[in-house]
Amino acid sequence: MIREHLGVFAISTTIRVAASMLPALHPYFLARLATSGGDGAATWLALLFATGVAHLILWTGGDFFNAKHVIPLTYEFKRRTFTAVWAEPYQQFVDRPSGKVASYVNDLREHTQALWEAAHYGFLPVLSTIPVYIVLLAQSSSGNAVAYILFLMTAGAVMTAVGRPVNKRQRLVTDRTSNNTGRVFDSFANFVNVFSFRAQRKEVRRNNDDLDELIEHDVSFTYALSAYWGVASVLVRVLLWGVIMGVTWWQFDRGAISLIAMVISITVLLDFTNQYWEVVYNLGEWINRSASYREAYGYLFPDRNVVSEPPATLSAAPELGRLHHTIEVRDLRFAYPDEPDRMVLDGINFTLRRGERLGIVGRSGEGKSTLIKILLGFYEPTSGEVLIDGRHVEAGELASLHSYVPQDTSLFQETIEYNIGYADPGPVDHDRVRDAAHRANIGDFIESLPGGYRTLVGERGVKLSLGQRQRIAIARAFLKQSDLVILDEATSALDSETEAKIHESLLELWQGRAAIVIAHRLATLNDMDRVIVIEGGRIAEQGTRDELLDAAGRFADMWGLQRAGLH
Numbered sequence: 427m428i429r430e431h432l433g434v435f436a437i438s439t440t441i442r443v444a445a446s447m448l449p450a451l452h453p454y455f456l457a458r459l460a461t462s463g464g465d466g467a468a469t470w471l472a473l474l475f476a477t478g479v480a481h482l483i484l485w486t487g488g489d490f491f492n493a494k495h496v497i498p499l500t501y502e503f504k505r506r507t508f509t510a511v512w513a514e515p516y517q518q519f520v521d522r523p524s525g526k527v528a529s530y531v532n533d534l535r536e537h538t539q540a541l542w543e544a545a546h547y548g549f550l551p552v553l554s555t556i557p558v559y560i561v562l563l564a565q566s567s568s569g570n571a572v573a574y575i576l577f578l579m580t581a582g583a584v585m586t587a588v589g590r591p592v593n594k595r596q597r598l599v600t601d602r603t604s605n606n607t608g609r610v611f612d613s614f615a616n617f618v619n620v621f622s623f624r625a626q627r628k629e630v631r632r633n634n635d636d637l638d639e640l641i642e643h644d645v646s647f648t649y650a651l652s653a654y655w656g657v658a659s660v661l662v663r664v665l666l667w668g669v670i671m672g673v674t675w676w677q678f679d680r681g682a683i684s685l686i687a688m689v690i691s692i693t694v695l696l697d698f699t700n701q702y703w704e705v706v707y708n709l710g711e712w713i714n715r716s717a718s719y720r721e722a723y724g725y726l727f728p729d730r731n732v733v734s735e736p737p738a739t740l741s742a743a744p745e746l747g748r749l750h751h752t753i754e755v756r757d758l759r760f761a762y763p764d765e766p767d768r769m770v771l772d773g774i775n776f777t778l779r780r781g782e783r784l785g786i787v788g789r790s791g792e793g794k795s796t797l798i799k800i801l802l803g804f805y806e807p808t809s810g811e812v813l814i815d816g817r818h819v820e821a822g823e824l825a826s827l828h829s830y831v832p833q834d835t836s837l838f839q840e841t842i843e844y845n846i847g848y849a850d851p852g853p854v855d856h857d858r859v860r861d862a863a864h865r866a867n868i869g870d871f872i873e874s875l876p877g878g879y880r881t882l883v884g885e886r887g888v889k890l891s892l893g894q895r896q897r898i899a900i901a902r903a904f905l906k907q908s909d910l911v912i913l914d915e916a917t918s919a920l921d922s923e924t925e926a927k928i929h930e931s932l933l934e935l936w937q938g939r940a941a942i943v944i945a946h947r948l949a950t951l952n953d954m955d956r957v958i959v960i961e962g963g964r965i966a967e968q969g970t971r972d973e974l975l976d977a978a979g980r981f982a983d984m985w986g987l988q989r990a991g992l993h
Contacts, residue, residue, distance in 0.1 A: 427499055427733055434495045439550065441491060445484035446551035448477040450558035453693035457686045496542065504535035510732040516804040517763050525608030530722035537719040541712060548708025552701045559694050569677065570691050573669050581661050588654050589713045595647035596717035602643050606636045651710065658706040662699055670695050749827060749909035749940055751815045753778050758810035760800060770796045772963040780909060783941040785954035787984065793963040794944050798912060801942065802830060828910040829903035835895040837887030842872055842898065843879035849902035858905060865931050866901035868894060900928065903935060911941045948988050957981065
């Protein structure tokens with residue numbers, strides 16, 4: 427980020443350096459004032475005042491410049507990390523806890539700003555004043571100048587060594603803290619399950635176990651940090667003070683240096699000590715924050731630089747894909763990345779024409795949901811391909827082609843209008859949202875609410891029934907108006923009366939479009955033109971409903987079980 431915005435950081439650094447160097451002249455001015463005996467005292471007082479005012483102007487100006495130009499860059503970094511996470515493939519979201527990912531994305535900006543402030547307000551002022559101190563001491567007490575140089579070299583090496591355990595333990599604390607944060611988020615987000623099973627005590631126990639482990643690591647980290655501060659205190663209070671005060675008095679007592687030189691030496695020592703504590707504090711902050719930053723960044727983007735290598739995707743919402751004639755699945759085979767040797771789908775072949783409705787059935791775990799994930803563009807096939815109008819398409823293009831109505835509709839904690847309008851990549855059009863809601867048979871219900879379309883749906887839509895959430899998902903499909911509609915048992919949570927009303931809407935939604943419907947309730951297949959039965963990742967049977975019933979195969983068995991009330 428610094429390389430990208432070199433001018434901004436150069437100006438900010440220059441202002442801070444100039445502001446920091448001016449007070450470093452004060453020990454010299456004070457010494458001259460104390461020994462002037464009245465002659466020239468006004469001059470030294472004026473210089474003290476002038477440099478103080480100049481410091482105020484530069485330092486405050488630097489703060490305003492930093493606020494206007496540098497702080498926004500830390501948010502720009504968060505913007506890029508958020509974008510980079512959404513550019514990750516679907517499997518990354520399956521494999522990583524969403525609460526931990528969200529925690530790290532939020533924390534990275536805070537760590538970035540803290541690192542900049544530690545360097546800008548902590549290290550930079552001291553690095554700016556040290557050359558001035560060295561010059562002053564070299565002119566008045568060269569032995570002390572050498573002592574400071576040796577001290578800085580020794581302290582730098584010792585504090586770096588002492589800081590390594592702090593860094594290591596801080597990374598462990600960061601990892602355990604993010605785990606706990608993710609689990610706390612997951613606990614509260616699933617409050618319906620917690621209350622359903624009266625599992626509050628279970629959640630508290632799990633959180634307490636997490637905290638016990640976190641406390642153990644945090645205590646170890648605090649021990650290491652205390653040792654860090656202890657060593658820092660010994661270095662300055664015992665080593666540096668002892669050497670500087672002893673050498674200064676010895677030189678003054680022998681007449682080797684003047685009173686002015688002794689005053690300068692002791693004043694520099696006191697001022698340097700204050701600066702030293704700032705460095706020690708900010709070095710500790712740097713160690714802590716850099717450890718937390720590395721842990722978070724390494725977890726989110728291992729071996730990647732999201733600034734110099736930004737994701738090529740997400741530049742704009744893809745245009746709605748078109749299906750003019752057919753969608754064909756040809757020799758499709760697929761294995762999940764974590765189980766590459768187990769084919770979940772093995773040789774799937776079918777063709778669906780525009781205007782045709784295809785039902786997909788099968789027992790749980792046979793591959794239906796995996797097939798839908800591939801058609802949704804969540805995964806690339808291991809082998810085989812999907813063709814649109816005879817043309818091979820990648821997952822990204824597939825994702826722009828369909829309207830999807832899932833079985834379990836999860837909503838944003840936003841308004842009903844926002845959730846329905848989410849299907850449209852552009853600004854929400856209230857008239858289109860209202861039309862889609864009425865076509866999904868939920869418009870009257872929404873308008874009966876006190877807030878209407880501005881009503882908040884609660885965490886994951888908890889304020890709505892499952893059937894109402896499904897109708898909102900169907901309204902999204904009406905709004906998107908794509909050529910391919912994919913439904914995953916989209917009416918499973920509806921009562922018979924509402925299902926009948928929705929059924930009319932679905933017939934309208936399917937009109938002139940290709941439709942793929944996963945069905946667990948086989949009565950849903952009455953309006954399908956064709957049905958395929960998936961078993962063991964393969965198509966075991968396909969045909970019309972009546973043809974499959976006449977064949978007395980697997981589909982007929984499933985139909986009989988449901989009619990008998992066993993399914």
